[in-house]
Amino acid sequence: MPAINLLPTDLSPKSSIAKASQIIKNASIVGLVLVIISAAGIIAFLIITSFQIRNSNTHQDQLKAGIKSLEQTEQRLVLTKDRLKYAEEVLGKETAVGAIEDLSLLASGLPEEANIRETQISATKTELSLIVGNSSALTQILASLMATDYYEKIKLTSFAFNINTGYVVSVEFSK
Numbered sequence: 001m002p003a004i005n006l007l008p009t010d011l012s013p014k015s016s017i018a019k020a021s022q023i024i025k026n027a028s029i030v031g032l033v034l035v036i037i038s039a040a041g042i043i044a045f046l047i048i049t050s051f052q053i054r055n056s057n058t059h060q061d062q063l064k065a066g067i068k069s070l071e072q073t074e075q076r077l078v079l080t081k082d083r084l085k086y087a088e089e090v091l092g093k094e095t096a097v098g099a100i101e102d103l104s105l106l107a108s109g110l111p112e113e114a115n116i117r118e119t120q121i122s123a124t125k126t127e128l129s130l131i132v133g134n135s136s137a138l139t140q141i142l143a144s145l146m147a148t149d150y151y152e153k154i155k156l157t158s159f160a161f162n163i164n165t166g167y168v169v170s171v172e173f174s175k
Contacts, residue, residue, distance in 0.1 A: 099126050099175070102150040109144055113137035117168070126173040127157070133166040141169070151175060 099121050106128075107116060113133035120127040132138040145154055151173040158170035 099123065099173075102126075102173075103128070106145075106148060106150065111137045111140055113166075114141055124175060126151075127170065128173070129158075129168070129170045131165050131168055135167070138167050138169065145171060 103119065103121065103126055110116075110130075114137055115131045116128065117131050118127075118129040130141065132141060148154075153174040155172040155174070156169070157172050158168070160168040162168060
């Protein structure tokens with residue numbers, strides 16, 4: 001259907017202006033469509049980016065929790081290694097358990113007049129200091145020490161007499 005123009009021709013727009021108006025109208029429609037498409041693209045980009053950020057934050061929180069659990073595991077591992085090192089050190093050292101057993105057997109055979117004043121026990125040697133009230137008990141103690149086969153070497157390190165207490169004898173035993 002043809003367009004009917006009821007305006008007088010002198011009031012109608014010039015054809016060049018009408019063409020320019022039509023071009024501007026078409027350009028504005030195209031521009032509006034481009035703005036709407038761009039706005040929809042930007043909104044879609046923002047929505048996708050927010051989902052990616054949320055997922056990234058969740059993943060980061062999971063990694064942090066994993067790192068914390070690994071830190072605790074690492075601390076336990078370091079403590080265990082440290083304890084193992086000290087256990088190997090302790091187990092590698094010589095003990096004085098046998099020397100204590102030998103000394104307890106020796107002490108059980110002492111007469112009543114003899115009192116143990118001081119004892120020093122190590123893995124390689126034992127030092128024993130006795131106070132003996134009379135000479136017959138002293139003779140009996142020295143005889144029992146010489147007869148024992150617990151020690152390879154027995155050395156008399158000190159021998160003294162005190163009127164108030166009696167004989168003070170120090171002996172060193174070596175394995």
